Amino acid sequence: MNKFFNSIVLKGVVIHLLLFGIFEIMNSTYYLSDTKALLLFFIFYIVTLSLLIWYLSNLAQTANKISNQVDNFLNNNYENLQKSTENDELSTAYNKLITLGHEIEDRQEHLENQRSQLESILTYLVDGVITTDRHGHINLANHAALNLLDQSNEGILGKELIEVLKISDKYSFHDLLQKEPELTLNTVNCEGASVILRVNFMLFRSESGFISGIIAVLHDTTEQEKTERDRRLFVSNVSHELRTPLTSVKAYLEALNDGALADPNLAASFVDVSLNETDRMIRMIGELLELSRMDQDKVKLHTEIINYVDFINYILDRFDKIIEKNYRNFKIKRH
Incomplete structure (x- = not known):
């Protein structure tokens, strides 16, 4: 019901009715004295109202298509990306939205491929790799890091890096960003064996140059020691x-x-x-x-x-x- 009262068709009909109502009131003396003129006035009103409803319905339909397509994009649904054959402004906007959807789909597919390749590389790395966001919360850890720290993927994601590495009493995340120290940690791996880890930190910057996180590389130096x-x-x-x-x-x-x-x-x-x-x-x-x-x-x-x-x-x-x-x-x- 709210959708009907907020529709562009209803608003157009109400405005059309008000305009004709005002016009009829201003010329009421003339129309009351001439029945034929009043009949022609109502015929003209019905015709213009029909044309207005038809035109606004087309606009509303195109606007709904744009809205539905945006909802599909938000839900990662890129099916049925067919362009409109009409040439009005809303149809042009809809066609540009469809083009944007194709580009978003291609870029998402490219990013997914890159992410899969990165995860494959990280999976087979002997060294552990942990990445964080700019607040120091872990957003990625490879299989080696989970084994070296005796952690699960669900248990480590979202936690603070300094808490997981148990260095919060000596370093803050700000210290890691400023000093990028090389640390030696004694811990226990997933097999219950004591291991010695050398941890190196590197800043992760976005294309704009802003620091978007930190990368911690964990190297098992037990055998070397x-x-x-x-x-x-x-x-x-x-x-x-x-x-x-x-x-x-x-x-x-x-x-x-x-x-x-x-x-x-x-x-x-x-x-x-x-x-x-x-x-x-x-x-x-x-x-x-x-x-x-x-x-x-x-x-x-x-x-x-x-x-x-x-x-x-x-x-x-x-x-x-x-x-x-x-x-x-x-x-x-x-x-």
Whole structure:
């Protein structure tokens, strides 16, 4: 009912009636005295009213088509985009709207294709990627990021980035925009394993240059950190292993210098042990070079059977003088 009373046809009929009513009142004396003129006046009124209703109905129909087409666009419905064959102003506007609908449909399809390609790329990325809007709320996270942070897509979207990364006590979103820091985070992934993440932040700008959000890239450095720890431990062990024979040789040489050289049998034994320790250092350095070649896949391993008892006695012989000199309360017993 409201639609009828607000229609352009009804408004046109009312205005037409008012105009003719005013005209008839102003000339009422003439029409009352001339019945034929009054009849012609009403015939003219009916004809003009019919033409007006026909014309306004066409306009209303075109306006309704425009309104319905806009509603279809708002609902992402781009079917039945047929142009009008009429040449009036509203039909021209309707045809331009149809052209606009074709362009919107093409651009939406292009954007959907780009979004699908982007999601495919992000899905297969090893690094986690999270994007936010300009207020710091997450609007996209790839599969790797969800796994690294032990989150679900429904649970992470719309949340603040600093809350998800658990850095709100040190940084605000404004700090991330200004400083773009590189952070190291300790967290637990979806498998319950502890992981070390390196997080880099990059600003995301629109074509106009305004900051429209931030991109956080999460790189799992757990294996790198483990490799670095192993490397430091390896260097420490190598240093210790090299220091041990040097200390042993030094202890025997000091014993020789202190008078053991006068005893030929004892001196020969000390010299023999020192030579063995020197050979051991040479072998150790050779083994390090061999290990380097193994790391580069340039060597083949050869296994052999050894006498384990002789091997242990050889190890104990190396520490005899060191223990005798520095730890007088200890003594190695062989059985």
